[in-house]
Amino acid sequence: MPDPPSPALLSAAGVVKRFGHVQALRGAAFDAYAGEVVALIGDNGAGKSTLVKVLSGALRPDAGSMTLGGEPLDLRDPLDAQRLGIETVYQDLALAYDLDAAANLHLGRETLRRPPLGWLGMLDKDAMRAGAVEAFRSLRITLPDVTVPVRSLSGGQRQCVAVARAVAWATRVVFMDEPTAALGVVQRRQVLDVIRRVRDRGVAVVLISHNLPEVLAVADRVEVLRLGRRVARYASADASVKDLVRAMTGAVTTEDPP
Amino acid sequence: MTRPSVADIEPVGPAGQRGRLARLARTNVVWTLGVLVGLAAVFAALRPEAFAGPFNIRTIFINAAIPVVLAVGMTFVIITGGIDLSVGSVLVFSGVVAAKVMAANGAADADWTVIALGSVAGVAAGTGWGLVNGLLVTKGRIPPLIATLGTLGMALGLAQVATDGSDLGAPRRLTDVVGNHLIARQLPVLALVAAAVAVVFGWLLAATRFGRHTYAVGSNPEAARRVGIRVDRHLIRVYALSGLLAGVAGVLNLAKFSSTTIASHTEDNLSAIAGAVLGGTSLFGGSGTIAGTVVGVLIPVVVNDGLIILGVQQFWLFVAVGAVLVVAVFFDQLRRRLRDRD
Structure with missing residues (x-):
């Protein structure tokens, strides 16, 4: 060895x-x-x-x-x-199936708007969507649409979303x-x-x-x-x-x- | 992850304008709104002058105001996969607390300071019951159905104990200015308050981290936990929010009827749940919108109003709402089964 x-x-x-x-x-x-x-x-x-x-x-x-x-x-x-x-992709994927791929990618780590709206917890959805598109593109993962609920994706696509999420932060x-x-x-x-x-x-x-x-x-x-x-x-x-x-x-x- | 600037990103085909339209068409709100418009059109065709006149339209919005406030809170709870049966009783309890405070400080002639104080006390009482619900569900591990059935009984019982079962009145100013007043002789204050509640909490649900976490907790609590969302704390907040809105509804109810109307809220939970579910909120958690809920509340209100105008016995309404609720849940379940098969 x-x-x-x-x-x-x-x-x-x-x-x-x-x-x-x-x-x-x-x-x-x-x-x-x-x-x-x-x-x-x-x-x-x-x-x-x-x-x-x-x-x-x-x-x-x-x-x-x-x-x-x-x-x-x-x-x-x-x-x-x-x-x-250090990130983990769990066997059960741990995705929120009713949320879309971009939301899942940022779950728990949402990007907020600039203050003052950010102080109210308002999400910057455009930035998160762009970040998700970029994360998927850099891994050459093709999703039909990052804005449909993860539930409507195939098993492989869901797996890719889970992997991309871990990788985006790892x-x-x-x-x-x-x-x-x-x-x-x-x-x-x-x-x-x-x-x-x-x-x-x-x-x-x-x-x-x-x-x-x-x-x-x-x-x-x-x-x-x-x-x-x-x-x-x-x-x-x-x-x-x-x-x-x-x-x-x-x-x-x-x-x-x- | 570094945040790429938007300029670096090529728009990916379907996520653009077409995606937005497709998203809209996928939502249940559009269909439910169609049903509402259809019903209104039928009644308007049958009795144009009685149904479609400004007086009746105003009546519809006034009658929908308090159910909307309750159903907005209910929508949050149902999206987390829970249920809140206690809203009607908490409304009564909050109204009693508010009326007691106002009665002790001038009763019918109470001034605005007293009214404000009483209203805050009523809303705080409602929030308190919501916190109790949240703690029972999370820390006590009691199923929401049972926990809120228990507080339904307790809140109503305590309201009756506090009043010996006879209703309390409200200050004239509250009734005149909030309950019956029309701004510019057209816009009922009650409906405006309900609209403001729907807009603010609709924004909270759709556009903020709090809303996003509400969906996540209902969709997959374990996944939410693993990404660091404090699930129990979030659930407690959501039940407290439902209690808070039941408290607001209690004060509005006091203003509308100039009475605590202790005996009249046994079906409030049914109408709030039906409103949310008709509006596309899934009883299995994870999905729903405030816009849908508002439309879902308006449907039974319009049907009720139309039946009265047509002279049909309105007790049929409860039969209809109950049946429609069951049918709506049946189709939701069917839809989920078909979708999850692959």
């Missing part, structure tokens, strides 16, 4: 998380570098979701240390993470949980293209996926979790689906011995 040249943008070590008697993470480590797509894979119950929740501020770890850009990282909630430029790290799970072939390719474009902006993209061929196709690196611990790291170019399966099932362990 080649050593990446620069220090990791987001790094975690020795992360422990218990739920009652169940130990979901037992000293897990994880690294993500700026401008790469890193896939986080593992069998069901390996601790992927728990680790992502810890790294995105949704859960507080029982032990372990995290750094972002070399600085110690202590996240109290997901909003903390968002303030630091300056450093984006977590994407199974972003292509429910999509058809064409839509899947569209989302994967978007993921590559996000990486090209210098953001670290963390992809959680069960689809190993897809992981090898889109990710630059792969980190494998097993039983709450990192067991292997691969550069995608040097790994096969077989390697990944062997690491996931415990046939090989290349690092972090218990």
Whole structure:
């Protein structure tokens, strides 16, 4: 496994998380570098979701240390993470389906008119619409209309809206949980293209996926979790689906011995 | 995200002028307005001089004024996916509080300071009930239907306890200037107040962050929470807003009838809910407009007025409103099922 040249943008070590008697993470480590797509894979119950929740501020770890850009990282909630430029695309997308794409992109971070109307909370809808159009264009996402409710968009388009929202605000790290799970072939390719474009902006993209061929196709690196611990790291170019399966099932362990 | 200047953005085809027209045609308001105009045209054709004269048109707007104020608050609540059954009782309670304050300081001859004081007390009382509703729904985790059914009973009961069940009167000045006055001999003050409420709160819903978050909370509360919207706090504010407007309606009611009319508001929640739903607000939350609600309130008022002029027994109105409400919700549900199938 080649050593990446620069220090990791987001790094975690020795992360422990218990739920009652169940130990979901037992000293897990994880690294993500700026401008790469890193896939986080593992069998069901390996601790992927728990680790992502810890790294995105949704859960507080029982032990372990995290750094972002070399600085110690202590996240109290997901909003903390968002303030630091860490965004998450949830599997359920978390969109307000009755609002349009532009409104969803700015939800919770609305642009207000200049004072005095801004003091009354009046929205600057034109600026937000323009911002949304620009955000979609820069990712080459084509929507029929940014002003129709998200509900009337296709599954792939909704996924793109969720991704675009995360990416619009993520300056450093984006977590994407199974972003292509429910999509058809064409839509899947569209989302994967978007993921590559996000990486090209210098953001670290963390992809959680069960689809190993897809992981090898889109990710630059792969980190494998097993039983709450990192067991292997691969550069995608040097790994096969077989390697990944062997690491996931415990046939090989290349690092972090218990 | 850096905000691009508008000049950098090419207009993307459908979002331009055509999009605006398409958006308008998609809204229910246009269709509901068509129904209203159609009904008015039928009555006007049957009884031109009685129905379409200035006196009757004024009567329609005066009769719609208080239901509009209640239905505006109801629209906010329903958009969050909730319901407020307590509005009629809160109206009565607020009217009683206002009348008590005014009665204690000059009664029928009370001056404007007293009237203002009493009105503020009434509106504050309404807001208080709204806060109670909001706290029960959010912190108490009681379904809105039950929480507001409970406060419906409590507010009305307490109003009756406070008055021994007999109505209180209102100061003459309030009745003369707010209740019955016509500006320039044409424009009823009550209707102007209701119009102002509709415009201000319509703006709040359509153009501000508060309104945007109201839609978001009703559309997907979990999504709202994840982007940092404080959902419970927002819901409490929305129920408080509904209570506040019920308080305003209570003062207007006192001005209109010169009485607290304790026994006459059992169907107010029905007419407010029906107004919102007829105007396109979905009982499932996430969508609705104040413009639609105003039209939705006017429809039963016009039908009622027309039936009276035609000499039909007006008790049929409740049958009609109830039936139309059920049918409107049925079609809303059908529409949602069809849309969500893909």
